[in-house]
Amino acid sequence: MPKQARLSGIKSFRCYTIEEAAEVSGVSSRTVRNWASDGLRVMDGTRPALIRGDDLRDHIKSQRSKRAVKTRIDTFYCVCCRRERRAAEDMADCDVIGGRAKLTALCEACGTVVSKPVVEARIPEIARTLDLKITRH
Ligand SMILES: [Zn+2]
Structure with a gap:
């Protein structure tokens, strides 16, 4: 099972470099790069590449809901x-x-x-x- 990314420390109005985004969400920078090629928005034309906190949060949340399996109330x-x-x-x-x-x-x-x-x-x-x-x- 992959390590669960953390949402709690991510500030919506901050921008993060790949390394900072990895640090704050508790995953490797490689994982964040994978997210970036899998739909996580990276700001255009910034160097180093920057990711907005709210985009990072949204991406982690949508990954979680994709993984969650819905069960009926009694299953x-x-x-x-x-x-x-x-x-x-x-x-x-x-x-x-x-x-x-x-x-x-x-x-x-x-x-x-x-x-x-x-x-x-x-x-x-x-x-x-x-x-x-x-x-x-
Ligand atoms: Zn079983």
Whole structure:
């Protein structure tokens, strides 16, 4: 799995050189050069090449959303099968901590532990299709 780029330190109104962009987002300068050839906007005619902070942020965000796999509310993404799976025997553990909940189950196909965060308000909806064992912390 590639290292996750950081968004937190990138200032929208700053311009970064390739090296600075790499440093602030926690990736190698080679990765930033790959991004530049993969659609990340680099300012015209500047030397060294400069990247606007907001362009850098937008690029990282769009890469993340491309990678994210959407699952239905009662299914999981299995890292082993690399696809959406149902919970084995439609059973899941549900740990609730202050308004947030974490569902943990076993992949129906390979038995790998799968989990995902959900908001507590959606538990009744999930409980219609999954047999939940709810633990409140
Ligand atoms: Zn699996």
